[in-house]
Amino acid sequence: MRIYKFGGASVKDADGVRNVLNVIQTMGTEDLGLVVSAMGKTTNALEAVIETYQKNHNNYLDLIDELHRQHLQIIDALGSKSPGIEEEWLVRFRESDIKKGIKAIIESLKGELLRNKSRNYSFLYDQVVSNGELLSTRIVAAFLNACEVPVQWKDARQLISTDNKYRDAAVQWEESEQRIQEACSDQLFITQGFIGSDENGFTTTLGREGSDYTAAILAYCLNASGVTIWKDVPGVLNGDPRVFQNTVLLETIPYSEAIELAFYGASVIHPKTLQPLQGKEIPLYVKSFLNPKDSGTVITSAPEIKPSTPCFIVRKNLVFLRIASRDFSFIGEHNISDIFHELSTHKMQVGLIQNSAISFSLCVEDKYHKIKDLLRDLESRYKVSHVEGVSLYTVRHYDDASMEMVEAGKEKLLKQRTQETMQLIVKD
Numbered sequence: 001m002r003i004y005k006f007g008g009a010s011v012k013d014a015d016g017v018r019n020v021l022n023v024i025q026t027m028g029t030e031d032l033g034l035v036v037s038a039m040g041k042t043t044n045a046l047e048a049v050i051e052t053y054q055k056n057h058n059n060y061l062d063l064i065d066e067l068h069r070q071h072l073q074i075i076d077a078l079g080s081k082s083p084g085i086e087e088e089w090l091v092r093f094r095e096s097d098i099k100k101g102i103k104a105i106i107e108s109l110k111g112e113l114l115r116n117k118s119r120n121y122s123f124l125y126d127q128v129v130s131n132g133e134l135l136s137t138r139i140v141a142a143f144l145n146a147c148e149v150p151v152q153w154k155d156a157r158q159l160i161s162t163d164n165k166y167r168d169a170a171v172q173w174e175e176s177e178q179r180i181q182e183a184c185s186d187q188l189f190i191t192q193g194f195i196g197s198d199e200n201g202f203t204t205t206l207g208r209e210g211s212d213y214t215a216a217i218l219a220y221c222l223n224a225s226g227v228t229i230w231k232d233v234p235g236v237l238n239g240d241p242r243v244f245q246n247t248v249l250l251e252t253i254p255y256s257e258a259i260e261l262a263f264y265g266a267s268v269i270h271p272k273t274l275q276p277l278q279g280k281e282i283p284l285y286v287k288s289f290l291n292p293k294d295s296g297t298v299i300t301s302a303p304e305i306k307p308s309t310p311c312f313i314v315r316k317n318l319v320f321l322r323i324a325s326r327d328f329s330f331i332g333e334h335n336i337s338d339i340f341h342e343l344s345t346h347k348m349q350v351g352l353i354q355n356s357a358i359s360f361s362l363c364v365e366d367k368y369h370k371i372k373d374l375l376r377d378l379e380s381r382y383k384v385s386h387v388e389g390v391s392l393y394t395v396r397h398y399d400d401a402s403m404e405m406v407e408a409g410k411e412k413l414l415k416q417r418t419q420e421t422m423q424l425i426v427k428d
Contacts, residue, residue, distance in 0.1 A: 001185075001224045005035040005193060005215040010230050010289045011136055012040030014077035017143055018085065023230060023292045029149055033218055034190040036140055037211045038132025039074065042067065046129045053113055054121075061110060068106045071135050075099060078143050085147065093146035101138050105131055122166035123202070126195075130157075130203045133192035133211075141190050152189045159183060160196030160217060162204045169196055169204035171217060180221040191218075209270035216284075220276035227282060229269070230289040235297030236268055239312035252306040253299045257396075264394040264421070265315040265351065269299060310402035313394040315351060319366050320387040320413055320425050323378060324359040331360050335382075342377055346370040351392045352423050354416055361414055363392050363425050387413065391426050398422040 004024070010016050016039075024032065038046075045067050052060040079094040081087070109131045118124055133156070141153040161176045162169035176196075183189075193211025196204050206213050212229060219227045237247040253261075255278040259271045269284060277284050278301070287296030305311075323339060325331060339360060343350060348364040348371075355361070364371075371388070378384045390413060393406050403422055407415075410426040417423075 001031045001033060001219075001222045003033045003035065003215045003219045003222070003224050003227045005211055005227065005229050006037065006140075006289070007193075007211060007229070007231065008037045008040055008042070009232050011036060011140060014074050014080075014082075017074070017078055017140055018082060019289055020140060021144060021147055021149065022084070023289055024144075024149065026292050029188050031186075032188050033184060033222070033224075034140075034151065034188075035193045035211060035215045035218065036133065036137050036190060037193045039071070039136045039139075042070075042132035042135065043129055045070075046132055047125075049113075050121075050125060050128050054124075060113065064106060064110055068102070071102055071139065072099065075102070075139060078139070089147045093143055096142050096146060098139060098142040101142070102135060105134050105138065120166070126166045126169075126203050126205045130192070130195045130205060133194055137190055137192050144190070150188065152187055154183055154189050154191040156192040156195050156214065157197035157201075157203055159191060160206075160214065162196040162198055162206070164198040164200070164202070164204065167205055168207035169198070171196070171206075176217065177221040180218060184218065184222060207272075209273055212269060212273040216273045216276045216282075219282050220280055223280065224282055226285060227277065228285040228287055230287060230292075232288065232290065233286075234288045234291070234294060235286045236299075238309050240267070240314070243314055244312045247312075248307065248309055250297050250305060250307070250309075250311070251295065252302045253297060254302050254304065255299060257305050258299045260421075261311060261313065261396065264313045264396070264423075265392075266311070266313045274299065305397070308397070310398050311396040312402070312406070313396075315365065315392045315394075316428070317365075318351060318363050318390050318392050318425075319371055320361070320363050320390045321378075322359055322361045322385045324383045326381075326383050328358055330357055331355055336360065338381070339378070342374060346374040346377075348374060352414070352416060352425065354414060363390065363414075387427060389428050391428055393424045393426065395422045395424075396420060 006020055049060050049063045052063060075098055079090055112127055141151055144151045159180050161172040193214040194205050198204050215227050234249055236250045238250055239247045241247045255274050258268050258274055261268050262271055281301050283298050283300040285296055285298050288294055347368045350362055350364055352363040375384060395402050395406055406424060413425040413427055415424050
């Protein structure tokens with residue numbers, strides 16, 4: 001069994017859905033499972049529905065109707081003539097009940113909101129946003145079946161059992177494995193990324209990079225030969241080409257190295273996706289849906305990264321903090337514990353740490369806009385200075401040339417090196 005995951009960018013419009021057909025026809029449909037995300041910006045649109053609904057604005061229904069129209073437009077475009085698509089397939093698709101199926105999902109969403117009594121935002125979020133994946137997979141499944149690719153639509157809520165920590169649910173592995181093996185073995189199937197259900201049947205979502213994680217869950221439970229994440233890039237590069245020049249394709253990345261890169265902020269695969277794959281040594285491929293036969297990148301149990309080259313990561317709009325004792329006493333374990341308690345309380349993500357006898361320096365991401373509260377609480381006990389709007393550069397497997405390139409022309413606030421990693425905080 002192979003598992004393919006197609007993200008929102010790969011199914012954002014009719015051409016994208018047609019290309020899904022091209023990819024699986026090119027690569028073969030035997031022993032294949034498909035995981036598909038919501039189309040394009042659908043998740044953002046559904047988040048806007050929730051925001052409007054919570055403000056008690058009735059025009060949230062208009063937003064849902066607009067989302068309905070957008071999906072109907074994609075269906076109409078899929079039913080029109082296109083190179084490589086047989087006319088009889090188009091007729092079959094146009095005569096299918098896909099529009100009725102989409103309308104049923106939309107009406108169910110409206111009913112969910114009209115009946116809702118819960119004030120739990122995370123619960124409501126999961127019940128609403130999950131509809132994006134239901135819409136996309138229904139459309140893709142109907143199109144593939146019309147084009148003589150017989151695929152079985154599966155509801156991920158019936159496959160993946162989770163706890164009830166909405167928006168970041170934990171998988172109940174034993175029950176999920178039993179469900180998946182019973183429902184998905186030995187057949188071409190399509191299901192939704194990102195979603196599952198709790199013991200009461202309520203929809204849950206799997207958190208950050210949830211669709212990739214779904215693919216990994218299915219691969220683990222089905223003992224798949226591999227997982228392929230299809231993207232609009234040739235694979236994983238050694239740096240963001242919008243920031244760094246002369247980037248190169250990483251052909252092979254060890255699991256451990258991919259986790260290191262993700263930890264430092266690289267746009268690779270989230271560690272929670274890699275963990276089940278690493279447990280069974282299932283390779284993960286990152287490939288271009290525009291050039292499906294190209295080799296791309298494979299993340300596997302290889303001993304080292306290939307080619308051997310520095311890897312560059314940058315995180316912008318961070319905050320640099322320097323925390324010192326007020327009486328020049330040592331910054332000891334109890335101080336560090338106290339500081340990290342405050343960081344956790346204010347939901348700060350830490351990117352770099354360095355300490356001396358009387359000070360503690362760190363770089364944090366203020367994702368939830370709580371820096372003022374953090375500074376207020378720390379300044380009650382410590383002497384604190386801070387610089388906002390800094391960038392954190394990380395170079396894995398650095399050499400002299402890569403360090404010089406990153407440092408050139410920048411106002412440096414702090415530099416830190418280990419055997420494999422160099423980090424540099426600069427003022428933008």
